[in-house]
Amino acid sequence: MSKPRYFGLSLTELSLRGLLALALVLAVPAYAVAGEKTAVYWLEKLAPALNMTSYRGVFVYARGASVHSMQIAHRYHDGMVEERLVLQDGGSGEIVRRGVNVVCVLPNQGRVKLDQVIPSGPFAEVFASQLIPVSRWYRAELKGEDRIAGYDVVTVALTAKDQYRYSHRLWLEKSTGLLVKSHVRSSSGEVLEHFQFTSLEITDDISDSELEIRTEGLEVSRTLSDTDQRAGLQGESAQTPRMQGWQLDWRPEGFEPAAAPITGKGQTVAFSDGLAAFSVFVEPAGRVSMPTGASRVGATTIYMRQLQSGKQMFLVTVVGEIPPAAARQVAESVQIEKTFALSAGEQ
Template identity: 75%
Template sequence: MAVPVYAQTGDAGGYARDKSAAYWLEKMGPALNMTSYRGVYVYARGASVHSMQVAHRYHDGIVEERLVLQDGGSGEIVRRGMSVVCVLPDRGKVKLDQIIPSGPFAEAFASQLVPVNRWYKAELTGEDRIAGYDVVTVALTAKDQHRYTHLLWLEKSTGLLIKSHVRSAGGEVLEHFQFTTLEITDDIPDSEFEIRTEGRELSRTLSDSGSHSDSQSEFSNIAHRQNWHLSWRPEGFEPAATPTSGRGQAIAFSDGLAAFSVFVEPAGKMSMPTGASRIGATTIYMRQLHKGNHAFLVTVIGEIPPVTARKVAESVRVDEALATDAGKS
C-alpha cells in the first residue's frame, strides 16, 4: 500500500489530513470520462498555443464530447462512445489522428494510472484555485532520465484534471494545459453535442487496446508480421496501440502516462532530414537504416526526451523478410 504523502502547507485541513497522492491519481482516471462539464481550455506546446471550447457528458454509460476550435480556423470534433466525427472546413484534407487533442485528452491519460508509481514518484505538493474551483496539486517526478515530470491540478470534489504541466528534468515547462473557464454540471442538453459546422466530415471508430496481456500478445503478432523489432525500449513502456502509417508499419508504447510511437517505412528516393526536433514535450527523431541494398526511414515520435528517442530509434532492427518485401515494391 502506498504511504500517504501530505502537502507541506500552513493549512493542514481537508485533503492533506486523509488523502494520499495515490488516492487522487486513482480518482483522476475515471473522472476524465465520467465527469460532465463544459468550458474552454488552452493548450500550449512550445511556441504554439491553441484554445478549444469543450462540452463533455457521461450519459447512460456513454461518453459524449464536442470540441470546437477557438483559433487557427473553424472546425469541431464530436465523439460519442468510440465514434468520432471531425469537421475542419478551413483545413482541407487532414488526418483525423493529427487533430484529436493530445495531452490530457489522450488515451494514455484515461488509462489506469496505478502502475505509474513504479516509474514516477507521486506526491501532493499543495492546493490552489483555478477557474473558480478548489484544486489539489500532484507532482509525478520521473525516476529515470527516460521520462518527463508531470504536475497535475485536480478539482477536489471530482478529481477532474483542470491544469497540467509537462516539465524537463531542469524544471522547464514544455507543455501546459489549463481550463480558463469551467462549469462542472450534469445539466448539459443534447443540443450541445450536435455538429454545427458545415464542411467535409471525417469519421473514425476508435479502437480499444484491451488488457495488458492482450496488448502483449497483439504486439508479438504485429512484430512478427511487420518483420522489425526493437532491441531496446525504456522499462515500463508497453505496447499500447498500432497507429496507421501509409506504406509503413508502426507500434505505439505507453507507461500509463507518457507515450511514443515507432514508425518503420521504406525510405524511397526522396532524401529526408535525420536527427531530433522537439515541439514542447514531443520529440521527433528520424534516422535512416540500411538492410542490404534497401533503405528504411525510422521515426520515433512521442513525449520522451530526445536522447531516449534516439536510443529507441537506433535499437530498431529490420529482418530480412522486410528488406525482401521492400525490393519487390
Template identity: 55%
Template sequence: MVAAPRYATSTPAKRPGVRWVAACMTLLTLCLAPHVSAADSQDQAEAWLEKLGPALNTTSYRGVFVYSRGEQVSSMRIAHRFRDGQVQERLVIQDGAQGEIVRRGGRVYCVLPSHANIQLDAILPSGPFSGAFTDKLMPFKRWYVARMLDDDRVAGHEAVVVALSPRDMHRYQYRLWLEKNTGLLVKSQVRTAQNDILERFQFTVLDLAPDIPDKEFEIQSAAPARTFNIETKAKPAPDAAQQVTIGWKLGWHPQGFEASASSEEPRGQAVSFSDGLASFSVFVTPVGDMRMPTGISRIGATTVFMRNLKDGQRQVLVTVVGEIPPKTAVEVANSVSLEPENSSHLATGMAP
C-alpha cells in the same frame, strides 16, 4: 554641547522571558502542525489519481481551456457530459478559422477548416492525459513517484496539485491540478528534469454543470460534417517475444515501456510503446535511394528523431516520435538494426 543621556534598552529578542515564550510558541506550533510523511503524501496522491480516470468521462461541465506546446497555443470551448453510458462532447475551436467537433459515444462528427492540422486522438477524450488515466494506473506507478503539493485555485475552483516525478532520465515529470470535489483535471504541465515547462493545459473558464441542455451538443456550423467511428475493438497488447516485424528489430527501449500496438503499413512498420502515461512509436520505412531529412526536433514534449540506416543495398528511415526526452529518442533509434533478408525477422523490443 551636552550629550543626550543614554538609556538602557532591551529588545524583545534580548529579554529572557520573551525568548522563553517564543521558544514555547514555536514548539507548540510544531507539535500542532499537521505532519505528512513522504509515504502519506504518495498514498494521498495515488488516491487522487484513482479519481482522475472516471472524472474525465463522468463529470459534466462546460468551459474554455488553453493548450500550449512550445510556441503553439490554442484554445477550445467545450461542453461535456456522461449520459446513458456514453460520453457526449462538443468542442469549438476558438482561434483562427471556425471549426467544431461533436462526439456521441464512439461517433465523432467534425466540421474543420481544410488547412487545420488537428489530430482527433489528441483531442478526444478531451484534454491531455485522458487516454493514460482511463486505464489502470498500476503500470506506471513503478516508474513515477507521486506526491502532493500545495493546494491551488484554477478558473475559480479549489484544486489539489499532484506531482509525478520519473524514477529515471528517460521520462518527463508532470504536474496535475485536480478539482477538489470531482477529481476533474483542470490544469496540467509536462516538465523537463530542469523544471522547464514543455506543455501546459488549463481551463480558463469552467462551469461544473450537472445538467447541460441537448442543444449544446448539436453541430452549429452550416458546413457538412465528416463522421468518424472511434469505437474500434481494442487489440490485445502483443507479447514482446512474439512481435514479428519486417526485416528489423529494436535492441533497446527504456524499462517500463511495453509494446502497446503494432501496425504494418504499405511501406514499413510501426511499433508503439507506453508506460501507462507517456508513449512513443518507432517507424521503419524503406526509402530506396531517396535522400531523406534526418535530425531531431521537439514540439512541446513531443520529440521527433530521424536517422538513415543502411545495410548493403537496403536503406530505411528510422523515426522515433513520442513524449520522451531527446536523448532517449536517439538511444532508441540507434538500437534499431536490420535483420538478414531471409531471417525470421523476430523483434523482441528488448535489450539483448
C-alpha cells in the same frame, strides 16, 4: 510516401491540443492537504474522472512558443462518452467523439479519418489506461491546494525516477478528480507544456445540440473498437499490439505497447508507461530524402533516421513526450526483419 500522423500531432501540428498559463501553487505539508488523502488516492480518481465527468469549458494549451485555445463539451451518458472540441484560434476546426466514433473536421478540407489514434495530451486514454503502475517510474507526492476556474483543486507532483521521461504536475478538482491543469517539466524544472482550463462548468446538463458537428465538409470518420472503448473507461488494456516486420532492441523500462495504428505501407506501435507515450513509425523511404535528427516542440520530440535493410531504405520516426536522448536511443535500436524488407522492396 505517407507522412506520419497521430492524434496528438494532427490538425495543424498539435493545434487541436492547443491550451496555457502559469500559476502559483500553495505549498503546504502533504499530510495537511485535502483531508490527509494520499497522492495515490487522487491518481486513482483521475482515471475515471477524465471520461465519466460531464462538463463544458474553455482551456488553453502551450507547447514551446505555441499557445492555443479550445472549447470543449464532454458528456458521459448511459455508459457512453461524447465529446466536442472546437478550435478558438488559429482557424476553425473541431473533433467530435460519440462512443467509438471519432470525426475530425478541418476547414476547407473536409473531415479527416483518424487512422492513427495515439495516446497523447491531457484528455487522452493514456491517463486512464493504467497499463503500468505509475509509481514504479514516478515519485508521487501532494504539493498543496489551489483554486482554478472557480473550483478547489489539489496538486499532485509526479517526479520521474530516471532520465528517460519527463516529470508532471497535475491539478485535480477536489469533488470529481477532474484534471483542470497540468505541467510537463524537464529534469531542470522547466515547464515544457502547460494545460489549463480558463473557464469550467462541471454539470450533467449537457444538451445533444452541444455535441453536434457544425462544420461543413466531406464526412469521413474513424471507428474505435469496442475493446478500445472499454479499456479507456475501465482501465483495462486491449490485446497487446505487436511490432510486425521490425523490432526494438531497446526502449525505456516501463514503456509497453499500447496501440498499433495503421499507417499505409508502414508499421507503427505506440508505447506508454501509464502516463507518457511515444510512437515508433517504420516505413519504406521514398525517393525524396527526409531530414534526419531530432527536433523538439514543448515536450514533444520528433527523431528521424534512415535505416537500410538489404536493398531497401526505411524511414524510422520516433514521436512522443520523451527527452531527445531517449528518442534517439529508441530510433537507433530499431531492427528491420528480412521479410519486411523484401516485401517493401516488391511494392
